[in-house]
Amino acid sequence: MTIPYINFHTHHPVYENELSLGCEEYGMDRRWETPLPEQEAAFRKHVLESEQNxxxxxxxxxxxxxDILRIRKEMQPLQPWIMHGFRGKPQQLQSLLSAGIYVSFGLHYNKESLMLCPLEMMFLETDDIATPIEPLYKEVAQLKGISEVTLRKKIWENARHLYHI
Ligand SMILES: [Zn+2]
Incomplete structure (x- = not known):
């Protein structure tokens, strides 16, 4: 069987050899008009739903x-959390990893963070852009000094582990 390219989070139909898993997203955003306390209340509801389902x-x-880290600490969810479209610096990456949160990198990743992120904790995605994910896998494999197939396998294993596929 050919191992699919996991395109973790995308709003576009995936390409033939790709599989997308995390399309529904929840969270908080300072650019949104909704006041943060309201966003937090809604987010907490989704945390509970994820736990229940x-x-x-x-x-x-x-x-x-x-806020996300504080809420996680307070709610102590058992379900895995995956931060999608992560562009943050190593310091932010470290706080996510210490909290046990998985990270999905898109096309605009911070190189240093990507280098630091263990393969066991990462995903890749194209998000808003209608483009195949294969070149991103090639690029990341090269940066990490592994073959593209190894990277694809690793991320496929992460996906199977989290989504029981
Ligand atoms: Zn998003």
Whole structure:
């Protein structure tokens, strides 16, 4: 069997050899008009839902990392959380990893963070852009000094582990 390219989070139909998992996203965003306390209340509801349904939670986060980490600490969810479209610096990556949160990198990743992120904790995605994900896998494999197939396998294993596929 050919191992699919996991395109973790995308709003476009995936290409033939791709598989997308985390399309529904929840979170907090300072650019949104909704006041933060309201966003937090809604987010907490989605955390509970994810726990009740036994489904991983895909997190959208724009300049609200502290809030997300605080909520996680308070709620102590058992389901995996995956921060999608992560562009943050190594320091932010470290706080996510220490909290046990998976990270999905898109086309605009921070190179240093990507280099630091263990393969066991990462995903790749194209998000808003209608483009195949294969070149991103090639690029990341090269940066990490592994073959593209190894990277594809690793991320496929992560996907199977989280989504029981
Ligand atoms: Zn998002």
């Amino acid at each position: 036994g489904k991983p939670l895909v997190i959208h986060c724009v300049r609200t990392l502290e």
